[in-house]
Amino acid sequence: MSGYTGTTPIRLVVSDIDGTLVRHDKTLHPETIKAAQELRDAGIVLCLVSSRPPRGMKMYLEALGLKTPHAGFNGGETVGADEQILDQLVIPGDAARTAVAHMTAAGLDVWVFAGDGWYVKGGDGPYVAHEAEVTRNTFTVVDDFEPYLDSTNKIMSSSKEFDRVARVEAELQGLMGEVASVNRSSPYYVDVTNVDANKGHAALALARIIGVSPEAMCCLGDMNVDVPMLKVAGLSVAMGNAADSVKAAAMVVTGTNDESGWADAIRTYVLPKAP
Known part of the structure; x- marks a missing residue:
């Protein structure tokens, strides 16, 4: 991992799903499940964003025990834990x-x-x-x-x-x-x-809904579509399997999604700075 010297406590984690939260076979690493529970125990909110439709995220919300807002369609639709639409953007x-x-x-x-x-x-x-x-x-x-x-x-x-x-x-x-x-x-x-439906828009919308500042938000991703949210976060993390352009946009680089890279980033950079 690269170095990170931020001092603002992280209160919100916003994570991409495919290539980031889940392995290539679309399963969750056991350490990822444990780290998500550790975030919950520390009072840190975890929200998911994805290019998937919101209902295509449901299995991971359930597996991680998440009852938090989440954004699909790369930020085109943000829904609450009750699946009520909170924010929606359509293409002209x-x-x-x-x-x-x-x-x-x-x-x-x-x-x-x-x-x-x-x-x-x-x-x-x-x-x-x-x-x-x-x-x-x-x-x-x-x-x-x-x-x-x-x-x-x-x-x-x-x-x-x-x-x-x-x-x-x-x-x-x-x-x-x-x-x-x-x-x-x-x-x-x-x-x-x-045009406004990108993951940066989604991350900021989630931060507003949760009630935290962008400086208190950590975002994790692996593709160029994730770069807009990496740019607005107080702490940005690129996966080890990410493209070089994504790594260049992030503050730190962790292990790959097939390894325990997601959990390692949470434990190294987020949890030690829990509020």
């Missing part, structure tokens, strides 16, 4: 249509998330079954996305050709300008959300 309709058209023309499999719905053009896309299993979410096959494009929280597209996904991310960032946020949430997914 014109931007949603541009994104869908470009992704489709590039040969990516496109999905649209609107409200509680996950809409696909076919259930045999390269990652549809994988996403359904991982998030325990169900999809609806539709012939046309048009009825949902004025109320879309997130658009995802996928391909097993990772270079193509990276190229589409860059192209859409140029096309979208300042009207939408475009980021890869994994090497095979590129996500489009409202």
